[in-house]
Amino acid sequence: MSRKTFQRLSLDDRRRSLMEATLTCVARHGLHGATVRRITEEAGVTVGLVRHYFGNKDDMIRNAYAYLVGQLTAQASESAKHTVAAPETQLARFLRANMTAPNMSEEKVSLWATFIGRVRHDADFAEIHRDGYREFLNVLETLIEPVLINHQRPHSIAACKRHAIALNGLIDGLWMEGALNSGLYGQDILPDLVIEASERLLGIPSGVLANAQPSQQPQSEVS
Amino acid sequence: MSRKTFQRLSLDDRRRSLMEATLTCVARHGLHGATVRRITEEAGVTVGLVRHYFGNKDDMIRNAYAYLVGQLTAQASESAKHTVAAPETQLARFLRANMTAPNMSEEKVSLWATFIGRVRHDADFAEIHRDGYREFLNVLETLIEPVLINHQRPHSIAACKRHAIALNGLIDGLWMEGALNSGLYGQDILPDLVIEASERLLGIPSGVLANAQPSQQPQSEVS
DNA sequence: TCATTTATTATACAATCGATTAATTACAAA
DNA sequence: TTTGTAATTAATCGATTGTATAATAAATGA
Incomplete structure (x- = not known):
């Protein structure tokens, strides 16, 4: 009966949200398992937004x-x-x-x-x-x-x-x-x-990188 | 009217043919573009053989x-x-x-x-x-x-x-x-x-690999 | 030559795909 | 509060997907 309540995000936020959901789905299900429906569900929106923000799925994946x-x-x-x-x-x-x-x-x-x-x-x-x-x-x-x-x-x-x-x-x-x-x-x-x-x-001496100071001082008092 | 003429191959030959067609299609169209129909067309057979030889598509891809x-x-x-x-x-x-x-x-x-x-x-x-x-x-x-x-x-x-x-x-x-x-x-x-x-x-001297004889003799008369 | 086997084809099926459209509603401006 | 805008939802479309089943024909042995 009632429509899903939603929030209007800025263009950048929504695009980023969709791209991150895309990466999550590709990582989880592979490219062939990253469907528009799964991606938009992961992002918490409906499928129509893909067209609205990226034109089509391929362009969303490219982005x-x-x-x-x-x-x-x-x-x-x-x-x-x-x-x-x-x-x-x-x-x-x-x-x-x-x-x-x-x-x-x-x-x-x-x-x-x-x-x-x-x-x-x-x-x-x-x-x-x-x-x-x-x-x-x-x-x-x-x-x-x-x-x-x-x-x-x-x-x-x-x-x-x-x-x-x-x-x-x-x-x-x-x-x-x-x-x-x-x-x-x-x-x-x-x-x-x-x-x-x-x-x-x-071709640099052994230990030059291994013993490099991991903290901030640029190699003081190396006796 | 007439069915496609075909040749009955041995189990190994047909399986190999299908696996090679699978690799060709994956390389050409990606995993999501390597459909059963494209693969079997590439192999010159019809879709039914996937089930017959591998059970399903996923098993064919694994193989x-x-x-x-x-x-x-x-x-x-x-x-x-x-x-x-x-x-x-x-x-x-x-x-x-x-x-x-x-x-x-x-x-x-x-x-x-x-x-x-x-x-x-x-x-x-x-x-x-x-x-x-x-x-x-x-x-x-x-x-x-x-x-x-x-x-x-x-x-x-x-x-x-x-x-x-x-x-x-x-x-x-x-x-x-x-x-x-x-x-x-x-x-x-x-x-x-x-x-x-x-x-x-x-940690071997420079040139040891670079000057290794590319032909068959095992380093005779080295100066 | 004929019977048997089974590899292969052909077709159909439900599910899911990406894309599209129109109806809503959140939000900002007035 | 009211209005206007457009972000978002909801529903539908045809196409394509993987799988299943029955019909057919190629190969084999008797």
């Missing part, structure tokens, strides 16, 4: 993917910028962050992988992926360069880029397999493992 | 995933075993194989990623993934150990396993990002890059 990549790269950038620690500490913190929660979560990896499958056939997905990848590489290069300089390693732009590509591959691969946690080893070994591996990849 | 992982690990194992080259050559060949076609293909990466998204919620998918991952790690450990021994590096079981995890992460990450080819760099730089990075990760 949700961009939203996800934005989150992933944002937390990557954030942990890199506007910190005043030593370069070694910054890089070490960045590496550890990618090997621990909340960055390394089964849900995020599942989402990321699920969407990757569409990059081939959808130009919008490809662009979103490329932008996120570029951003991640840039952050890595920025973090790597001063560390290389500090330890008298070659640090040309080309060298930094090459190191960033390798390091990104290492992080991506471990991030994925680690989050899926096949049970072949404990996830807790990954932070130290990626730190040690990065030291070797960059 | 197709296992078939894919089997292919991926088989070509990895194959390039490692029953070769008589030097350990350095074997490892280098394995690394290069994973950074070049046909192993590194956009289609395989897309398929792999698409299915990864289901590992979380489907125990069968999780098991298939875990088995493939374990096999890949085993192959890597087998390849790494003699190389470490040859160059007087620590080569305990634990050390080999640790190296295998790191190397596998590096390979996985570069395999994925490389195959997707975002255009930020050429795919052709990856074979040399992964070789060089692996030398550093293993």
Whole structure:
């Protein structure tokens, strides 16, 4: 008899709510199980709003993917910028962050992988992926360069880029397999493992990253 | 008026035909676009055979995933075993194989990623993934150990396993990002890059893998 | 050559999909 | 309080989904 009571949200709030519901459903049921009805139910609204805010389902999913990549790269950038620690500490913190929660979560990896499958056939997905990848590489290069300089390693732009590509591959691969946690080893070994591996990849002395101060002082009194 | 003429295949042939058609459709249209009708049309049969050979669609997809992982690990194992080259050559060949076609293909990466998204919620998918991952790690450990021994590096079981995890992460990450080819760099730089990075990760002298003989003789007359 | 088996086709079915439209109602402005 | 706007609901549409069943024909052995 009575209609559902509802609240009128601002355009940004409602769109974000729908995108987050979309990600939740994709993570929970996969792309083929993320139906308009399930997504809108998750968001607490009715199906008509999809058309109203995104035109159609595909566009809503595209926007949700961009939203996800934005989150992933944002937390990557954030942990890199506007910190005043030593370069070694910054890089070490960045590496550890990618090997621990909340960055390394089964849900995020599942989402990321699920969407990757569409990059081939959808130009919008490809662009979103490329932008996120570029951003991640840039952050890595920025973090790597001063560390290389500090330890008298070659640090040309080309060298930094090459190191960033390798390091990104290492992080991506471990991030994925680690989050899926096949049970072949404990996830807790990954932070130290990626730190040690990065030291070797960059050719800097062992312990430079592992012993970097996790707190704020830029390596005072290292007797 | 007339029915479609058909050929009766053996159980294995028909099942394989349907699994390959499934992979083709998933790669081409994604999981949600790989419908029973499209798959069976791709295989040149009618929809009824899905029930006859797999019971239902989900079981057919599960089998197709296992078939894919089997292919991926088989070509990895194959390039490692029953070769008589030097350990350095074997490892280098394995690394290069994973950074070049046909192993590194956009289609395989897309398929792999698409299915990864289901590992979380489907125990069968999780098991298939875990088995493939374990096999890949085993192959890597087998390849790494003699190389470490040859160059007087620590080569305990634990050390080999640790190296295998790191190397596998590096390979996985570069395999994925490389195959997707975002255009930020050429795919052709990856074979040399992964070789060089692996030398550093293993702590063996530069050039040991890069200059390993790609042909069959096990390093005769080295200067 | 004929009978038997079963792989395969053809068709139908209920359920669910995304999209669309018109009727409501929450909210801000007047 | 009243009015106007548009965000939201509710209901419906045709298309497509996966599954089930019966009819058919290809292969096999006697």
